[in-house]
Amino acid sequence: MDQKCVICKSATYHEHDTLTSSLRKQFWQMTSMRMFIWGDWDLTDMESDENIQLLACPRVQGEVMKTIIFHEHTTAYSPSNRYITSFLKKYIEKIESMPDYELDDELTEFYISLISTTNTTSFAPGMCYKTYILDKEQYTRIVLQEEQTMVSQGTTGLQTWDASLRLADFFAEHPGIIRGQRVVELGAGCGLAGFTCAAMGASNVLSTDFNSDVLKLLEGNRQTNTEYKDKVQVAELDWANLEECARISSNVDVIIGADVSYDPTIVPLLVAALETMLVSPQQVAYITAAVRSQETFELFLKLVDDTGVLGKSVMDLTEAKMSTLCLPNPVSDIRLILITRK
Numbered sequence: 001m002d003q004k005c006v007i008c009k010s011a012t013y014h015e016h017d018t019l020t021s022s023l024r025k026q027f028w029q030m031t032s033m034r035m036f037i038w039g040d041w042d043l044t045d046m047e048s049d050e051n052i053q054l055l056a057c058p059r060v061q062g063e064v065m066k067t068i069i070f071h072e073h074t075t076a077y078s079p080s081n082r083y084i085t086s087f088l089k090k091y092i093e094k095i096e097s098m099p100d101y102e103l104d105d106e107l108t109e110f111y112i113s114l115i116s117t118t119n120t121t122s123f124a125p126g127m128c129y130k131t132y133i134l135d136k137e138q139y140t141r142i143v144l145q146e147e148q149t150m151v152s153q154g155t156t157g158l159q160t161w162d163a164s165l166r167l168a169d170f171f172a173e174h175p176g177i178i179r180g181q182r183v184v185e186l187g188a189g190c191g192l193a194g195f196t197c198a199a200m201g202a203s204n205v206l207s208t209d210f211n212s213d214v215l216k217l218l219e220g221n222r223q224t225n226t227e228y229k230d231k232v233q234v235a236e237l238d239w240a241n242l243e244e245c246a247r248i249s250s251n252v253d254v255i256i257g258a259d260v261s262y263d264p265t266i267v268p269l270l271v272a273a274l275e276t277m278l279v280s281p282q283q284v285a286y287i288t289a290a291v292r293s294q295e296t297f298e299l300f301l302k303l304v305d306d307t308g309v310l311g312k313s314v315m316d317l318t319e320a321k322m323s324t325l326c327l328p329n330p331v332s333d334i335r336l337i338l339i340t341r342k
């Protein structure tokens with residue numbers, strides 16, 4: 001595997017494989033082209049000329065087609081046509097910037113067929129699959145159907161937000177805190193954080209939301225992820241329903257929530273739900289917040305303090321390197337708030 005490629009003569013086959021794995025991981029997660037790293041995800045020097053030379057190697061071009069575009073997982077759970085087109089367009093631009101290499105015939109033909117046969121409806125933003133990879137070998141995958149627009153059908157819950165990626169990454173990095181635990185996710189949306197807990201060894205996960213379209217999507221995502229299906233249950237839970245919150249809390253060790261404190265009008269409901277559900281000092285809530293408004297974020301912290309019975313600690317995750325999932329450049333600062341009963 002450490003043999004040098006007989007075509008480009010500059011990199012080993014192992015380096016080729018590392019590069020294609022990194023591209024595949026980002027491609028399946030539909031990482032935006034603006035943030036896409038055309039190199040090894042684990043390295044910081046993302047886009048040296050050497051990388052571009054590597055990307056243009058005919059063997060790498062063939063591997064990109066075989067192990068990304070025509071991969072059976074891509075066929076079953078395809079990113080949107082719009083995304084595949086932008087990925088190939090950018091990739092072709094990179095190859096063409098290298099004078100010594102030619103474009104792979106299969107790649108050229110596929111790209112031309114994609115742009116010439118896809119009608120405008122299949123380019124319109126709509127539902128698509130995103131695959132989140134939780135291990136180096138790329139076996140542990142969470143596949144979620146999601147919307148591509150931020151607000152769809154009047155809800156923000158039909159796509160995965162940065163705070164959810166951060167929370168899922170945190171659990172993937174610290175599986176010990178979740179292993180064997182009974183987890184409930186509040187405002188789960190597409191469900192990434194909860195499914196990640198299931199993959200990291202939680203004994204069971206109750207994935208909740210209050211929006212009927214979100215709940216339908218969440219249940220569909222549960223069915224897709226057959227490996228974790230039996231561990232995850234989907235249920236309606238409105239934070240305003242404190243009776244239901246209290247009922248659920250008796251079977252819960254860990255409460256999680258991502259991007260659930262974004263609106264000052266719902267923050268008091270969320271805090272009341274947390275106060276009701278955190279009944280013993282052994283229970284912990286992990287909430288991630290994207291700080292779009294400092295005022296709203298501070299309101300959340302203040303209302304937690306005002307309960308008099310809840311204690312909190314805050315970690316800044318904005319600059320922390322993502323170890324597992326792809327999030328090179330979050331749009332807002334991201335904080336993790338740990339809340340317990342005093």
Ligand SMILES: C[S@@+](CC[C@H](N)C(=O)[O-])C[C@H]1O[C@@H](n2cnc3c(N)ncnc32)[C@H](O)[C@@H]1O
Pocket residue numbers: 155156157158159160161162163164165186187188189190191208209210211214237238239240257258259260262266269
């Ligand atoms: C910004 S989205 C976050 C979704 C997901 N956690 C993520 O980070 O990708 C906020 C979610 O909170 C849910 N939500 C808002 N108010 C709620 C309430 N009162 N009870 C339960 N869920 C609520 C919404 O339906 C939506 O799914």
